[in-house]
Amino acid sequence: MGQPSNRRYQVVRTFARRNDMTFVLPERVYDELTVNAPDVETPPIDTAIDEGWARVAAPLEYTNALVSRTMDGVQRYIANADDRPADKIERADPALAGVAAQAFVDETADHAYIYTTDTLAGEGAENIFASEGYDDSVTYVNGFRFVEDLLE
Amino acid sequence: MSRTSNRTNGDVIRDFLSVADLLEEPQLAQLYAYLAREEEATVQELMNELDLAQGTAYTYVNRLVDAGVIEATTDEQPRVYVARDINLTVTAADGAREYTITPALIDAIARRTTDDDIDTYIDRHGIAGLATALTYTIDRERGEVTHRLMARDLDISPLAAEIILQALHPVVHEHFDIEEAGASVADIEGVDRDIASDDA
Numbered sequence: 113m114g115q116p117s118n119r120r121y122q123v124v125r126t127f128a129r130r131n132d133m134t135f136v137l138p139e140r141v142y143d144e145l146t147v148n149a150p151d152v153e154t155p156p157i158d159t160a161i162d163e164g165w166a167r168v169a170a171p172l173e174y175t176n177a178l179v180s181r182t183m184d185g186v187q188r189y190i191a192n193a194d195d196r197p198a199d200k201i202e203r204a205d206p207a208l209a210g211v212a213a214q215a216f217v218d219e220t221a222d223h224a225y226i227y228t229t230d231t232l233a234g235e236g237a238e239n240i241f242a243s244e245g246y247d248d249s250v251t252y253v254n255g256f257r258f259v260e261d262l263l264e
Numbered sequence: 265m266s267r268t269s270n271r272t273n274g275d276v277i278r279d280f281l282s283v284a285d286l287l288e289e290p291q292l293a294q295l296y297a298y299l300a301r302e303e304e305a306t307v308q309e310l311m312n313e314l315d316l317a318q319g320t321a322y323t324y325v326n327r328l329v330d331a332g333v334i335e336a337t338t339d340e341q342p343r344v345y346v347a348r349d350i351n352l353t354v355t356a357a358d359g360a361r362e363y364t365i366t367p368a369l370i371d372a373i374a375r376r377t378t379d380d381d382i383d384t385y386i387d388r389h390g391i392a393g394l395a396t397a398l399t400y401t402i403d404r405e406r407g408e409v410t411h412r413l414m415a416r417d418l419d420i421s422p423l424a425a426e427i428i429l430q431a432l433h434p435v436v437h438e439h440f441d442i443e444e445a446g447a448s449v450a451d452i453e454g455v456d457r458d459i460a461s462d463d464a
Contacts, residue, residue: 131455144422194409202412204422225452229430231407231445254446256433261449262457 113259116159123262128165135166135227136215138207142168169211178244182206182213185240186233193232205230209237212250222249229255282331283352283365287391290377295324297371299334299347301438306342354392363395368439372398372432381431400425401432405442 113121128135137145137157145157160166174180184198186206191198212224228234234252241250286293298314299305305313311321325345328334333350336343352365363369372394376383386394400414415425436442449457 127449127455127457130458133455147421147423190410190413193407194413196413200416202410202416202422205410205412223453225447229426229433230404230410230412232404232410234446235407251451252446253452254444254448256430257444257446257448 113156115156119263120259121156121160124259125160125163125165127262133165135160136169136211137166138169138204138211139171140204140207144204169214172207172210172214173217176214176217178217179210179213182237182240182244183210185209185243186236189236189239190232193236205233205236208233209240212237212241216246216249223251224249225251225253227253227255227258282333283350285327285331286333286370287365287373290374292324292328293370294374294377296328296333296347297367297374299345300367300371304337304344304346306344308342310345363392363399365395366439368435369395369398371438372435375431375435379431381427385428385431394428397428398432398435401429401436402440402442404429405433405436405440405444407445 113124115121116125127133142157146155157166161168172179172183174183183203183206186209187201187203188198190201190205208226208228212221212226215221215224226234226237231252231254234254238250238252241247286296294314295310295316298310302313307318307321307325310316310325311318314321316324325334329336329345332348334345334347337346338344347367350365350367350370353362354365355362369391372382373386373391376386382394385397389397396418397414400409400417403409404411404414411425411429412422414420414429415422418425437444449455
């Protein structure tokens with residue numbers, strides 16, 4: 113979405129505010145967005161957090177059965193699609209599904225919208241939650257389509 | 265080596281050098297990519313669409329015709345030009361990697377004039393690197409790989425991978441027929457998507 117001065121950043125912020133929404137990021141994803149950017153003083157995600165429309169999820173409880181099953185499931189789904197061993201898949205990809213599973217376990221949400229530009233991770237999450245009986249509770253939102261539609 | 269095969273080699277080298285010119289000069293690449301995308305155009309249309317001065321437009325068109333990558337379809341005025349298909353496989357200097365120069369790659373290179381992310385990526389990883397990133401972009405749009413797997417394979421940060429994948433996203437959808445998966449704003453229940461009165 114780029115810097116806060118970027119129109120893409122601004123439409124997502126406006127959408128979140130208008131609908132009183134907060135985007136939740138897995139810790140691993142937050143870490144990725146805030147390292148290796150020495151030429152940027154404040155990473156855009158920190159600005160979004162300061163502005164109150166994004167936050168970092170609490171650490172995932174891997175001991176919880178649903179959290180660990182969905183994360184393992186998504187990891188295998190990605191590994192199968194790309195034909196590589198599951199242990200070579202970054203844990204940040206399944207973490208998106210992990211955050212949704214944690215919210216279901218904690219009963220802080222009854223529907224999760226997973227925003228990602230990685231179709232494979234999004235479809236993997238939908239697929240695994242369906243096999244866990246959460247068919248209608250998880251929606252993968254294509255990050256590109258989402259922002260393009262807001263820009264229209 | 266026979267004289268015939270020498271001549272064939274000569275043609276291949278000539279083709280390669282003309283394509284190499286395209287890769288070196290984003291403005292030429294841009295003109296070629298436009299023709300590849302729009303099927304055909306006159307010089308006047310190229311001037312309007314690509315915002316070129318008349319002299320510049322004729323110079324570029326003549327160079328591309330001389331190079332054999334575009335051609336006029338008629339001798340009548342105004343001449344209509346079309347792109348000739350380019351599909352050239354190159355082995356990178358280390359011999360380990362191979363990439364194919366396609367209209368999509370030339371289009372991606374052409375965009376470095378207006379897209380800082382593509383420009384930076386070529387500066388860091390070269391045309392061969394961009395060709396690799398384009399392949400990953402196609403695979404990701406097809407739901408076969410994620411940006412983190414690309415980052416791991418190429419030993420770059422996930423953020424760097426995501427940035428170039430996003431920059432190449434429009435190129436891929438311009439040249440390949442891939443349906444965009446997933447839901448969008450309209451599928452999110454109970455939200456107001458009207459953000460016309462932007463408070464930003």
